[in-house]
Amino acid sequence: GENVEQHPSTLSVQEGDSAVIKCTYSDSASNYFPWYKQELGKGPQLIIDIRSNVGEKKDQRIAVTLNKTAKHFSLHITETQPEDSAVYFCAAASMNYGGATNKLIFGTGTLLAVQP
Amino acid sequence: DTEVTQTPKHLVMGMTNKKSLKCEQHMGHRAMYWYKQKAKKPPELMFVYSYEKLSINESVPSRFSPECPNSSLLNLHLHALQPEDSALYLCASSQTPPEAESYEQYFGPGTRLTVT
Numbered sequence: 506g507e508n509v510e511q512h513p514s515t516l517s518v519q520e521g522d523s524a525v526i527k528c529t530y531s532d533s534a535s536n537y538f539p540w541y542k543q544e545l546g547k548g549p550q551l552i553i554d555i556r557s558n559v560g561e562k563k564d565q566r567i568a569v570t571l572n573k574t575a576k577h578f579s580l581h582i583t584e585t586q587p588e589d590s591a592v593y594f595c596a597a598a599s600m601n602y603g604g605a606t607n608k609l610i611f612g613t614g615t616l617l618a619v620q621p
Numbered sequence: 622d623t624e625v626t627q628t629p630k631h632l633v634m635g636m637t638n639k640k641s642l643k644c645e646q647h648m649g650h651r652a653m654y655w656y657k658q659k660a661k662k663p664p665e666l667m668f669v670y671s672y673e674k675l676s677i678n679e680s681v682p683s684r685f686s687p688e689c690p691n692s693s694l695l696n697l698h699l700h701a702l703q704p705e706d707s708a709l710y711l712c713a714s715s716q717t718p719p720e721a722e723s724y725e726q727y728f729g730p731g732t733r734l735t736v737t
Contacts, residue, residue: 539725546733549728551725551726614662
């Protein structure tokens, strides 16, 4: 089955710096890669996602890149702000799984701390 | 509106109690999910319902019993739980592939369950 590795497990940056979180996946059938932000005491919030037919996607200060050949995908946050501090999870899914549902396999999470 | 609501926010129950967790969404999604999340870990899939039918059970113990009364509601019935079942229980919903235009899966805020 699919396995998703995520690095680093913790990341501390100064406000205004960039942050990069990297994930690798094992199943070449995976074709959907979302990123979630989870603040303390809250549920995961979808912040950006990418499908396998796209190499890069950007939304304001957040971007995601995908390298299908290497089975890598990364989250890039520019101009970080203290409110970006949270745990970030990557995930992978094969949208053809069972032909019925979207089964997400999550990475282990990255605790991002943005120092003011 | 991408809101998934869950009640209660917090629940404390004894090992002999019977309780239920509730989840609701009004996005017209026909896939609904239960996840369990332990501290500092990613969400773990428990159950998936597609068109109100159970499509995935990730070998969850029978003391957890899911129910999908209609396309907007999802329940998780709890009975004879163990202290190690204490966790954050998350509900999520999505459109259903392969016809889905969107692959996005949205999470609720979770129910923090403590078993004493």
